[in-house]
Amino acid sequence: xxxxxxxxxxxxxxxxxxxxxxxxxxxxxxxxxxxxxxxxxxxxxxxxxxxxxxxxxxxxxxxxxxxxxxxxxxxxxxxxxxxxxxxxxxxxxxxxxxxxxxxxxxxxxxxxxxxxxxxxxxxxxxxxxxxxxxxxxxxxxxxxxxxxxxxxxxxxxxxxxxxxxxxxxxxxxxxxxxxxxxxxxxxxxxxxxxxxxxxxxxxxxxxxxxxxxxxxxxxxxxxxx
Amino acid sequence: xxxxxxxxxxxxxxxxxxxxxxxxxxxxxxxxxxxxxxxxxxxxxxxxxxxxxxxxxxxxxxxxxxxxxxxxxxxxxxxxxxxxxxxxxxxxxxxxxxxxxxxxxxxxxxxxxxxxxxxxxxxxxxxxxxxxxxxxxxxxxxxxxxxxxxxxxxxxxxxxxxxxxxxxxxxxxxxxxxxxxxxxxxxxxxxxxxxxxxxxxxxxxxxxxxxxxxxxxxxxxxxxxxxxxxxxxxxxxxxxxxxxxxxxxxxxxxxxxxxxxxxxxxxxxxxxxxxxxxxxxxxxxxxxxxxxxxxxxxxxxxxxxxxxxxxxxxxxxxxxxxxxxxxxxxxxxxxxxxxxxxxxxxxxxxxxxxxxxxxxxxxxxxxxxxxxxxxxxxxxxxxxxxxxxxxxxxxxxxxxxxxxxxxxxxxxxxxxxxxxxxxxxxxxxxxxxxx
Numbered sequence: 248x249x250x251x252x253x254x255x256x257x258x259x260x261x262x263x264x265x266x267x268x269x270x271x272x273x274x275x276x277x278x279x280x281x282x283x284x285x286x287x288x289x290x291x292x293x294x295x296x297x298x299x300x301x302x303x304x305x306x307x308x309x310x311x312x313x314x315x316x317x318x319x320x321x322x323x324x325x326x327x328x329x330x331x332x333x334x335x336x337x338x339x340x341x342x343x344x345x346x347x348x349x350x351x352x353x354x355x356x357x358x359x360x361x362x363x364x365x366x367x368x369x370x371x372x373x374x375x376x377x378x379x380x381x382x383x384x385x386x387x388x389x390x391x392x393x394x395x396x397x398x399x400x401x402x403x404x405x406x407x408x409x410x411x412x413x414x415x416x417x418x419x420x421x422x423x424x425x426x427x428x429x430x431x432x433x434x435x436x437x438x439x440x441x442x443x444x445x446x447x448x449x450x451x452x453x454x455x456x457x458x459x460x461x462x463x464x465x466x467x468x469x470x471x472x
Numbered sequence: 473x474x475x476x477x478x479x480x481x482x483x484x485x486x487x488x489x490x491x492x493x494x495x496x497x498x499x500x501x502x503x504x505x506x507x508x509x510x511x512x513x514x515x516x517x518x519x520x521x522x523x524x525x526x527x528x529x530x531x532x533x534x535x536x537x538x539x540x541x542x543x544x545x546x547x548x549x550x551x552x553x554x555x556x557x558x559x560x561x562x563x564x565x566x567x568x569x570x571x572x573x574x575x576x577x578x579x580x581x582x583x584x585x586x587x588x589x590x591x592x593x594x595x596x597x598x599x600x601x602x603x604x605x606x607x608x609x610x611x612x613x614x615x616x617x618x619x620x621x622x623x624x625x626x627x628x629x630x631x632x633x634x635x636x637x638x639x640x641x642x643x644x645x646x647x648x649x650x651x652x653x654x655x656x657x658x659x660x661x662x663x664x665x666x667x668x669x670x671x672x673x674x675x676x677x678x679x680x681x682x683x684x685x686x687x688x689x690x691x692x693x694x695x696x697x698x699x700x701x702x703x704x705x706x707x708x709x710x711x712x713x714x715x716x717x718x719x720x721x722x723x724x725x726x727x728x729x730x731x732x733x734x735x736x737x738x739x740x741x742x743x744x745x746x747x748x749x750x751x752x753x754x755x756x757x758x759x760x761x762x763x764x765x766x767x768x769x770x771x772x773x774x775x776x777x778x779x780x781x782x783x784x785x786x787x788x789x790x791x792x793x794x795x796x797x798x799x800x801x802x803x804x805x806x807x808x809x810x811x812x813x814x815x816x817x818x819x820x821x822x823x824x825x826x827x828x829x830x831x832x833x834x835x836x837x838x839x840x841x842x843x844x845x846x847x848x849x850x851x852x853x854x855x856x857x858x859x860x861x862x863x864x865x866x867x868x869x870x871x872x873x874x875x876x877x878x879x880x881x882x883x884x885x886x887x888x889x890x891x892x893x894x895x896x897x898x899x900x901x902x903x904x905x906x907x
Contacts, residue, residue, distance in 0.1 A: 257712060263719035301712065327711040330752075349714035349741055351734075352722050434864060436777070436812040443776040453780050 249363055250291065253277045254284035254310070255299040255325070264297070267352025268359065281305035288318055294366075295359055296322045298342075308340055315341035321362045325350065329428070347428055354424045361425070364411050375410040378471040380449075380458060382410055391449060401426060402445050405438075409459070409469035418466035442467060473651075474644035481640035482633065489629035500621045508614045509583075509590055515550065516594045516607040519543065523552060523605060527598045534600075536560040549608040555601030576602045590614060650674030654682055657689075666693040700751040707748045714741055746867075761803045763796040763835065763895070764789040767828050770807040777815065784823035794833045796895045797875050806871050809864035810837045810891060813850070817841065817889070832877065832894040843883035850881050850891070868893055 251273045255261040258279070265275045276291065278284035281302045288296060296314065300307030311322060321343040326333065329347040337345060344362050346355055365384065375382040379392040387403055389396045398406065404426045409417060419435045427437070442459065451457040457472040526542030527534050533556050543552065546563035553561050553572065568586045575582040575593030579602060583592040588611030596603040650673050660668040669689060672682045718737045724730040771787045778785040796803055807826075814824045818841030827836040844850065851869040869879045877894035884890040 257716060259716040260712070260719060263716065263723065267719060267722065325715075327708040348711035349718045349737070351718055434812045434816065436815045437808075439815070440774055440777040443780050444773075446780075447776055 248272065248274045249294040249359075250274045250276070251295045251297060251359060252284060252287050252291065252293045253297045254279075254281065254302070255297070256280065256302050257299070260299075264352065264355060268297075268356060270352070271356035271359075273356075273359065281307070281310040285310065285313060285317075288314060288320060292318075293320055295363060296320055297325060297346075297355070297359065298322055299325045300337075301327070308337065311337070311340045311342060321366050323358055323362055325355075351424065353421070357421060357425055361408070361411065375407065377410055377413050377458065377469060380406075380410070382407055396448050398445075398448060401441055402448070405441055405445060406469075409467065413469050413471070416462045416466045416468045421466070473648050474641065477644040477647075478637060478640050481636050485633045485636040489632050493625045493629045496625055497622045500625070501615070501618050504616055504618045504621075505590075505614045508609050508616060509592075512549075512590070512607045512609045513592055515547070516592055516605050519546070519550060519552065520594050520596050520605045523596050523603060527596070527603070534598075536562065549610065551606045553604040553606070555598070555603055559600070559603075572604050572606055576604050587611075588614075647675055647678070650678045650682060654678070654685060657685065661689055661692075666696065704748050704751040707744045707751070710744050711741075714744065759799045759802075760795045760797055761800040762793040763803060763833050764792070764794040764828050766800065766803045767807055767826055767835065770804055770811065771826055774808075774811045774815075778824075781815070781820035783821060786823075786825040788825065788827040790828060790830055792830075794828055794830050796833055798871065798895070802871060806868050806893065807835070809868050810835065810893070813837075813865055813891070814839045814841075814889075817850075832896050834895070835893045836890070838884055838888055838890045840888045843887055843889045844881060850889075851879050865891075871895075 251268055253261060253265050253268065253275060255264060255277065256279050261277050261279060265277050268275045276287055276293070278287050281304050284296075284298070287293070298307055298311060298314075302310065307324065307326075311324065314320065314322060322341065324337050324342040324345045325348060326337065326345055327348045334345060343365075344358055346358050350358075375384070381390045382403075383389075384407065389398055389403065389406060405422065408422065408425055419438045422438050423435075442461075443453070446452055446456070446459055449458055451459065453461060458469050460468050460470055462468060522543055523539065526539055529542075534554065536554055536559060539552065539554050540562055543562065546552065549564065551561060551563035553559070553576075568584065568591055571582050571584050571586065571591050571593045575595045579595050579597060581592065581594045583590065585591075586608075590609045592607045594605040594607075596605065650670070654670050657668050657670045666689070669686045670682045672679050672686070674682070714737065718734065718741075721730060721733040721737055724733060767787065767789050771785065775785055798806070811826070814822070814837060818824070818839050822839055822841045824837065824839035824841075827838075828834070829836065850865050865879075872879050872893050872895055875895045876897040879894075880892045882890050882892075
């Protein structure tokens with residue numbers, strides 16, 4: 248069972264987010280302040296840290312740098328600001344991923360799972376492979392039967408998520424939350440049209456599917472043909 | 473101001489020119505008159521002196537022939553009256569009798585203006601009586617050279633006035649140009665171009681106004697930026713309690729109640745996002761994009777889904793660019809929302825058309841689906857959101873209204889839903905219609 252430390256000063260959010268993570272099967276410990284969180288990380292060596300940026304005793308960004316000084320633990324930052332500059336700063340400071348408030352429990356656990364999976368992939372061969380489909384996360388390249396595919400960033404992220412969760416039906420809401428980071432905004436049609444493009448680039452169609460299978464009324468899953 | 477300055481200079485230079493030209497003209501007339509009279513007088517004196525010589529050398533009473541021989545041929549306008557029994561008149565002695573008689577009677581030179589000319593009678597006293605030398609100067613001789621001299625004077629005056637007008641115009645322009653520029657800058661600033669500043673130039677007073685304008689514009693821009701930042705900041709802070717609310721709502725066991733509350737939270741979240749986006753939106757007074765190109769581009773993007781769902785898609789865009797006062801991103805969001813709406817509200821296989829009309833410009837999306845139910849307004853916030861947030865068309869409406877345009881959702885005469893979005897004020901007030 249993966250150990251997750253949640254550092255969040257808001258009592259209600261801390262309790263609810265911890266409950267959501269625990270419900271998803273994680274072993275969760277929480278801290279309400281930066282120093283307390285840092286002590287927990289040093290003592291418990293968790294598998295992942297969820298860090299809120301607005302802490303009372305120390306700026307979350309500062310804490311992130313301090314964590315990086317002592318540990319390589321994956322960190323997901325919870326932030327209220329999603330502008331590009333803030334994101335770049337956070338990722339530069341050593342964050343592995345981010346969730347934008349107001350996140351849902353489902354979104355948070357999906358992010359935690361994805362980062363843990365990615366961590367496992369990094370430890371392993373850094374590549375995802377399903378049939379003739381090979382995705383390299385580090386070079387952001389996808390090959391189909393040895394041929395390089397020309398994918399847009401969104402198509403790449405979509406394919407990566409589906410490959411990470413192969414044989415599992417992923418709902419459009421999940422895709423919107425994970426790839427578009429819009430759990431309640433956006434439109435299912437946006438997902439549909441990106442899936443259509445992905446199908447075309449994978450050389451298949453909805454009527455003659457190979458890798459991408461639509462499960463009507465539920466979502467989509469990626470399988471080995 | 474330029475006109476006033478020109479009028480002022482015109483009045484002043486006309487006065488000055490008149491003040492010089494009129495006395496000079498009078499002087500020229502008098503000079504010409506004096507010159508003609510002096511010449512005539514000298515001529516009369518010469519003839520009189522010759523006449524005295526002829527008369528003195530004559531033995532006895534002189535005859536008219538002797539005098540004529542002695543004087544030789546007389547010029548035009550000169551006459552001599554010789555007294556005595558053998559006397560008579562030589563030359564064109566058609567002078568004024570009163571003048572000649574007075575000179576003869578009083579024994580002194582008499583001159584007078586007669587008709588348009590001037591006459592001089594010069595008496596020569598001899599034994600037989602008084603001989604008179606008479607000279608007439610015609611009016612045109614009295615005014616000899618006057619016309620050309622006065623013409624020259626008037627011409628000089630006109631040149632002076634004209635040159636002063638040109639100078640005044642240039643000066644006026646140099647004075648008013650900075651003010652015209654200032655007025656244009658104020659209008660640009662007022663219409664939302666907050667970067668507008670003016671070049672500080674012109675007379676000191678105008679320079680001072682320009683400097684004040686630049687200061688004011690800078691101050692307003694800073695205030696607006698601070699205001700926007702503060703709105704964005706407050707909205708960011710709202711996201712933390714919203715997170716708590718969402719997580720709490722997810723724990724509600726009744727699925728119906730949970731979904732209802734989550735939907736409200738989602739809407740609140742979108743509201744906050746929009747406030748932040750609006751606050752962060754740069755001044756878009758200058759933003760323009762080509763609606764035709766964007767519709768073309770977005771249609772190609774959606775075409776693959778249309779093909780997959782067996783929908784016939786017809787796109788009609790003008791060959792020329794259709795400028796619209798939106799950023800590319802906002803324009804694309806509007807087009808996406810309208811196309812996404814067709815996919816969301818019509819069954820697969822339903823054909824649809826997208827058309828861009830240069831008038832407005834207007835974007836028209838029509839489908840061959842079942843159309844809108846009676847009294848249903850898809851542009852109302854939160855209207856039916858099958859597979860969508862329900863806010864897409866609301867954003868379309870607000871985007872159109874921001875540009876002074878409007879949206880219209882109707883059922884086409886031949887069936888199917890028809891949405892028209894006009895991105896600008898309408899002169900006629902009617903919809904272009906069409907499908």
